[in-house]
Amino acid sequence: MSYTTTTVESDDGMQSSIHNESPAADSIGNDNRSRGKGKVLKKGPWTSSEDGILINYVKKHGEGNWNAVQKHTSLSRCGKSCRLRWANHLRPNLKKGAFSQEEEQLIVEMHAKMGNKWAHMAEHLPGRTDNEIKNYWNTRIKRRQRAGLPLYPPEIHVEDLQWSEEYTTSNIFGVDRRRNQDFLQLGNSKANALFDDLNIATSLLPGASDLSDMFACNMLGTGATTSRYESYMPPILPSPKRLLESGSRFPMCSSNIKHEFQSPEHFQNTAQQKNHKSCSISPCEVDHPRNGNRHSSDMMIPNSHTFTDGMLPTSKPIFGAVKLELPSFQYSETSAFDLWKTTPPSPQSDLVDSVDAYIQSPPPLEIEESDCFSSCDTGLLDMLLHEAKIKTSAKHRLLSSSSEKSFGSATCTTDATLNVPPGGETQIKSGEFEDSQKNLVTSEVSIPSQLSTAFAGNVVKTEELDQVWEPKRVDITRPDVLLASSWLDQGCFGIVRDSSSMSDALALLLGGDDTGNSYVTVGSSSGQAPRGVGSCAWTNMPPVWSL
């Protein structure tokens, strides 16, 4: 190994001797240097001398302004490199060495919650760097994949996770294509097929580039089961980010889910519902041979990183609203919430056992369906119709009220409407489930706020339009309408088995405009996106958005 020593006097008077001790440093002047502002920047491993220079610099100038390092010192490193070196190796209180068991567990749990948010995780692991955590996780993935183990141990349950509002609101439900990659990496063939389909659709459908994103979004929202998303194609919703880029606006995937997902209880409850018949909602990963890639739904728990990402820090998807919306309809009017509250968590042993049992013998679709809509003996359509009637009658009432407040926050006219105070309508929902009528009423009342939050960040443009059309717009974006009616109940999106009844139901639900046009053209793939008033949210949506 050769050594090169450079003695330099920097601006701050520090005289430095740079010993390039590493093999990489041998190549100084060749591949390991790049030019930066006329200065040849060194790359590759850091030497102790360089470390010393950097440490001195930080002592003197503090962190930050990393690009100034090379100006004020003899270091020939780019600012990025300095920052990285400092953050990962030089800064005080760094914990070195292997992760403790507690740390490992924490990482696993956090990853289940946050996905690949290494920096966020690092905040919760004092002395650890994002890079360390990332490396750990990546090796862990490989190890477990090789061993045929699930990515998350069975004991990591959603309900065990401390729900962090921070992640709830900003990270978990962002959707990003990379998450899909992440998912695909893990070898779920079903998901592969799924995303293959999505990719195909993406290639075929204009404006559908984010199909997979939205699909993930919607699956999260519905808690869709494998069997479901095997058979239907959800609507194409561009990610909020790309919506913004494209100038289009759409409420989906943009809600302040803080209010929709109020607490871990929500998922807990949902999980426990499923626990009844199947198994724990364990974010088990996908490549366990025994998984057989079944029941991805249980893998795709709402907060599973598998389908989520926080790459959209400003986006607040709507599936929270979707999720929270459902209890108004899908659970027994007598005891849905009580059930949630009283159902004891499965014993750990059960959970562990149930994973295998669940994997091996998935519950039939009927069970899943009834699981979701068990309370609706008359069926979803009836439920929708019933609700539509209520809403139709309520529409006039609502329209007659000029006060936005009296209409809840349904107008979605300003960002202020997003600030639904905790303890508002959503709390009504979670607190009062006494009878079916009350449920319906409650849900009706609560919808606007949910929708308003759903519109967060993608606020509908025009107030004047809101005044006229808000009820319709509110309805059309109702996740339960979109999801339950078209996707869950009717199967393939756009292929409606009973288009007339469905059309009626949806038309009723959506009200249609005064000229008799419905905003929903059931069964038509060529239907136009709603125009005019309703279009404030829809105008820029691709045609495929028509139901």
Added chain:
DNA sequence: AACTACTTCAACCGCACGTAC
């Protein structure tokens, strides 16, 4: 001892975001 395969981890790269100009 030599070779290969595999693992670990430091560092780089590209991208996105925020801010100053």
Added chain:
DNA sequence: CGTACGTGCGGTTGAAGTAGT
């Protein structure tokens, strides 16, 4: 408003280390 710059993040790469043969 557009651009440049600084910073941070997550993904990827490749050198070094380790285990197995």
